[in-house]
Amino acid sequence: MPILSPTLTNISEGGSDGWEILTRAREMIVAGTPVTQLTIGEHDIRTDPSILAAMDQSARGGHTGYATVPGITELRTEVAARVQARTGVSTRAENVMITPGGQSALFASHLAACPYGQKALYLDPYYATYPGTLRGIGAVATAVQVHAENGFQPKASDIELFAEGAASLLINSPNNPTGVIYTRDTLEGIADLCKRHDLWLISDEVYDTQVWEGEHLSPRALPDMAERTLVIGSMSKSHAMTGSRCGWIVGPEEAIAHIANLATHTTYGVAGFIQDAALVALREGPELEQKIAAPFARRRAITLDILKDQNHITLIPADGAMYVMLDLRATGLSGEEFANRLLDEKHIAVMPGESFGKAAAGHIRVAMTIDDEQYGAALRTLCAFAAEFCE
Ligand code: PMP
Numbered sequence: 001m002p003i004l005s006p007t008l009t010n011i012s013e014g015g016s017d018g019w020e021i022l023t024r025a026r027e028m029i030v031a032g033t034p035v036t037q038l039t040i041g042e043h044d045i046r047t048d049p050s051i052l053a054a055m056d057q058s059a060r061g062g063h064t065g066y067a068t069v070p071g072i073t074e075l076r077t078e079v080a081a082r083v084q085a086r087t088g089v090s091t092r093a094e095n096v097m098i099t100p101g102g103q104s105a106l107f108a109s110h111l112a113a114c115p116y117g118q119k120a121l122y123l124d125p126y127y128a129t130y131p132g133t134l135r136g137i138g139a140v141a142t143a144v145q146v147h148a149e150n151g152f153q154p155k156a157s158d159i160e161l162f163a164e165g166a167a168s169l170l171i172n173s174p175n176n177p178t179g180v181i182y183t184r185d186t187l188e189g190i191a192d193l194c195k196r197h198d199l200w201l202i203s204d205e206v207y208d209t210q211v212w213e214g215e216h217l218s219p220r221a222l223p224d225m226a227e228r229t230l231v232i233g234s235m236s237k238s239h240a241m242t243g244s245r246c247g248w249i250v251g252p253e254e255a256i257a258h259i260a261n262l263a264t265h266t267t268y269g270v271a272g273f274i275q276d277a278a279l280v281a282l283r284e285g286p287e288l289e290q291k292i293a294a295p296f297a298r299r300r301a302i303t304l305d306i307l308k309d310q311n312h313i314t315l316i317p318a319d320g321a322m323y324v325m326l327d328l329r330a331t332g333l334s335g336e337e338f339a340n341r342l343l344d345e346k347h348i349a350v351m352p353g354e355s356f357g358k359a360a361a362g363h364i365r366v367a368m369t370i371d372d373e374q375y376g377a378a379l380r381t382l383c384a385f386a387a388e389f390c391e
Contacts, residue, residue: 011132019128021339025349036348036378038366041176041322043240044295048288051239051281058276067272070260071098071248075279079233079248082282086208087221094253097260098270102206102234102247106133108259109230109249110168113200114139119166123154124357127176127204134170142166145359148327151317152178152359156189163193168200174207174216174320177356177365181214181319191222201229206247207321209238209289212300214319220250227252237322239281240292246270246278296322299368302376310383312390322368325353329362331389338386339364346385348378 025035070076076093084091099105110133114120120139122130123146134141144162146154152175159169171190173182182190194201201219208216220229234247249259263269281288300318307315307326314327328338335352342348351367353360366382368375 007136007138011136013131013135019355021343021349021351021355025343028343028347033347035343036370036374038348038350038368038370038375038378040369041237041367042242042369043237043292043322044369044371045240045292047241047244048239048281048292050284050288051241051277054280055244055273055277058273063272063276065272067269067275069263069269070256071096071270072272072275072279075275075282076248078279078282079250083218083231083233083250087218089218089221089226091250092253095250095256097249097251097256097263098275099247099249099263100245100267100270101236102204102232103129103133104245104267105232105234105247105249106130106170106202106204107136108262109200109202109232109251110134110139110170111137111262112251112255112259113168113202113230115167119162120168120170121159121162121166121199122170123159123172125152125177125353125360126357127172128355130170139167143357145357147359148316148363152180152325153183153186154190156186156193159190160193160197163197163199166197166199168202169194170202170204171219172204172206174210176207176321177323177351177353177360178316178325179318179321179323180316180325181211181216183214184217187217187219188222191219191225194228195224199228201225202232203229204232206232206234206237208233209286210293210296210322211320212297212318216320230255235278235281238289238292239278241278241281244274244277246274295372296368298372299375300324302372303366303368303379306376306379306383310387312386313383316363324366324368325360326364326366327362328364328386331386333362333389335360335362335364342382342385346381348382350382 076096116138124143230251235241316325339352351365353363
């Protein structure tokens, strides 16, 4: 066959993709060994019946043809109202583009913000697909390390060292994989840097309904940032709608109009019955969001309770999202070694920090995505296992 385009084949850089533990855990399960899975960021509940009913009603009512590409006006208006209510920033339907999930919103936003061959900055540790998304649009994906010693709060001065010649900066708060929420100070530093270096800020806020400590601040609300910020949102985490593929980008009208044009030439939008269901879900308001977030709040409390009785593992501030990150450096093992041995010897699967870049080496990410009791039991086993290496 003719050669495949390097823009495509370079999306994954080859070698380890960081997900070997998950693959191995799945193989063990198929071979009959029960494994406790604390790897994937997906709820242990399914989409709420009220949302499914809305989806069914819409589809049967005929909303199965092509939907308008930027998204149906009612949903764009609802997202705009939600964003405005949460941030105080004036937001209209024209500032909102409905996308097939946050993932494609990340791709489209970077295509909008970053000319081919220019640097796109992202922070390490990072959500696993970030560098591939940036390479996928032809950018030079450039990681900036965020340090465990700083509680995984990024420092503008560290980012500044890479800002020359960059077009965009991607941030994520509440953060996957660390569970950290960026403080106002952190975000003000980042906003100032973006203005001084004329960068687009792409702010991935898909975990904005999972906030346990402090408050989530959208950097789009900081002075003069609305004109250079593209916010990524999604129904996946807030409404347990991962499979429905419904998310959005909020940004300046001109950027959104071009991104809508991109969608006309790529995805052709999001299914109408999914958008109708998302509209019903958002109109249910914070009550439904809190119901969906509640299991993670409970498991976070379980985590704090279990970890207070030991001193080998350090918990990175568990401010938000459905993960906790544990510092295991006292065991002398890398995150990868620890995760592999935990899987082999205790049949518990967690993600090594190294899967999320260099900065979280010696850490593991634990997804709080199983039943409370099982979760607590697995975490106790994990703590006892870590203690064995510290004696
Ligand atoms: N951003 C982050 C930080 C994520 O963790 C995820 C999913 N795990 C996404 C974006 C994409 O989510 P979706 O495409 O389902 O909206």
